[in-house]
Amino acid sequence: MNHITTKISVGAEKPFTLLHVSDTHLTLADGRDGERKVRLGEKRSRIFPDGMAALDEISKESKKLGAPIIHTGDIIDFVSRKNLEYAKKFIDENDVFFVAGNHEFSLYVGEAFEDEAYRNKSLARVQACFHNDIRFASRVINGVNIVGIDDSYYRFDKAQFDALKNEVRRGFPIILFMHCALYEEKLCLYNMKDKGAEAPYLTCPPDKALAGCSDYRVRQQKPDKITQEVTEYIKDQPLIKAIFTGHFHWDYDGMLTEKTPQYVTGLETIQTIEVN
Template sequence: MSETFRIVIIADTHLKLDDVRGEAFRGYTQRMAEAYTSAKHYRTNQVATPEDGFIEALSRAVDESASLVALLGDIVSFPSEAAIEWAAAWLNEIGIPWTYTAGNHDWHYEGMPGSDVELRARWIKQRLMPLYGSADPMMSVRLLNGVRFVTIDDSTNEISPDQLEFFRAQVATGAPVVLFIHIPLFAPGRSVKFGCGHPEWGTSTDTLFTVEQRRPWRRRHTPTTMAFRRDVFSAPNVLAVFAGHNHEASLDVVNGVPQCVVAPNLTGAHLVVEFASS
């Protein structure tokens, strides 16, 4: 790394701002619109709102002169145009580069017909594009002071062959790699909440498909998804993995690679990471 710099990481804000444009979708949004109404600020224990949490994290990015803001999914609780526009306006206002990957709620209208892959593609195209800028929603990279910040969408718990090939190409450069995903990779001893590449992930362990009104998970992971997880934790130049999804901060180290799951931004929580020059 040519110089010391900082980034700010945000996940699971769960914005639920909505307006008249969302009226036709109320039947798909009721549960998530009513969720997290009693969240407490991670530090003060006072009532917190998702909007306040997002603004607090972005303000911290400005105060820290951050070089990058990483948005690790579930920034919105459902693909509300009002919420997406609000978040994009704040991101543009602070003028700091950002990278974004969708979480499983960002594109999900509960009870809407279709597979996860179909619904993700549809609502990314129709709603979420303001949060991506010009980046490919499925996989992207930002080069910053010699570090390759790789963002990959695993919001269906799965990885595609194109994503695996892309990740391998980034590792093959030999440059330091930091990986951003939404759903954490399996770490030994962890539950299927660490669902990407978990050996027990599948139909038999999917306990939430009825509540979330979606199709059950497939029977087991694809070989591609399992290979991705193996590659991440065996690559000699992966500095760290950052994820969200679980609404609980955690740290695992697998084969010397740290995986940090950040606390939910709906409580105001966010993570400042400093990369020191070598």
């Protein structure tokens, strides 16, 4: 895997290190989930052949550095017994703070429009494999609040907004971890022009960024009111010092606002974050 080191100064009581990774996309399936899932696993493993090796390397690096792992989602490519067992083993054997991605709740990849009702079909079963709440969680390390928030369907909800405001009230500097990056123009242009994507695949794109996208992508990515409110809150909140995301499978670093950097960590990358 590629190794990137990013230093951020947020006002920690004592320096510490985090390992940020994302999008491992395990593609394991066996007969317990039926023939259709086995075939899906075979097909998807041709796209994502390295999930288990990646987790192995991440685990070794974490133990070597004595640093917790922050995984921002899509550890599995689809819900299966074998994928969930493997993910659970990784979570149980390592120090992992986990934030859900869209694939955590994919029963079959791309089979359905992904919304709250679809997520709720597998949420309890997937959540049971992880130690923290995968839709919203916080962990304070050396006076810095690590906050994970699931925006993997390009949406925030009211419960997450309330929880985020509660974390801000605690007064610690915050590093936010999410699956999808928030819209910033440069990142959107990079994704759509340089990478050739058909839509922004960012949380809270403005109408101009969605112009020309299919109705399906507009319905999927156009923000609702609460998503807009949470996004503005994140941009304006001085305690939120940096944002780390995944979802794109490539690395990027940019600025969400003049003061808030936003990073994307790719699926072949271990991002070492040195926090002070």
